Amino acid sequence: MSRTISFYDGTRTLDYLTIYGSDGFIIEDPGDVHTDLYGLETCLATFKVPQDRLDLVPPMFAFHPIFTYLNMERRRINITPGYLIITGEFAGINGGSTTPIYEIAIGLSDEPIVTHPKFVQYIGGKPSSPLNGAIFLDPEGEITSDDSVGQFAYFQHVSGGVQNALAGVDSYLAADQIVWRQKYYSTARPTLTTQVGYISSPIGPVPPTIGSGNWLLTGCTYEQRGNVFFICNEWRHSGRRGWNSVIYTS
DSSP: OOEEEEEEOSSOEEEEEEETTGGGOEEEEOOOEEEOTTSOEEEEEEEEEETTOGGGSOOTTOBOSSSTTOEEEEEEEEEETTEEEEEEEEEEOSSSBOOOEEEEEEEEEEEEGGGSTTIIIIISEETTEEOTTEEEEOTTSOBOOOTTTOEEEEEOSEETTEEOTTTTOOEEEEEEEEEEEEEEEESSOOSOGGGTTSBOOOSSOOOOOSSSOOEEEEEEEEEEETTEEEEEEEEEEOOTTOOOHHHHOO
């Protein structure tokens, strides 16, 4: 028994291949369909055609004769006496898009100690009421108690007659290296490419972050597999101070 199938080569449909022996085109092994974490389905299939029938060799991006939502992304042709053995690697998704997978990475970075939310209350105070041996200087470089001009300079090495535990401290580690990623497969190319570099709310169940702040879309990449696309959208959190809306708003 045989039946006719069509192969799509990316621009046109070729309606001339018949499987299970008729017209010389034979499916040796239709393969098994495997699904990965992101929903991509793949299959390795083997075909056989007469050596003089190159016209029967499936073109790249041809769809699988049984699992027609899969398209060929790699092809290997071997020659045996009288026949061509074609091994095709197929990939695709059964539908418009897969369920997204989300990832988060949280790291630490150096931030100026004066930006710590507890600086005024517990760490360094302010020019009129310094804490822990904090020194504030005016624009001329003189020590000042004037809150309107004083800028934090350093902590004294000795405070209250003892070694100052904050001596030499001018920065702290803040958990503001937060990256959120959305990964999925789709039959359509991504739509966020024009928004990269601008303040943008991330897609998905974003967990609570430390402090206030906002998000910046820092990446939108995609890779073609068969006739579908693996898409990765990436956002970065600003930390407590937020991304500057003058700079990062479209």
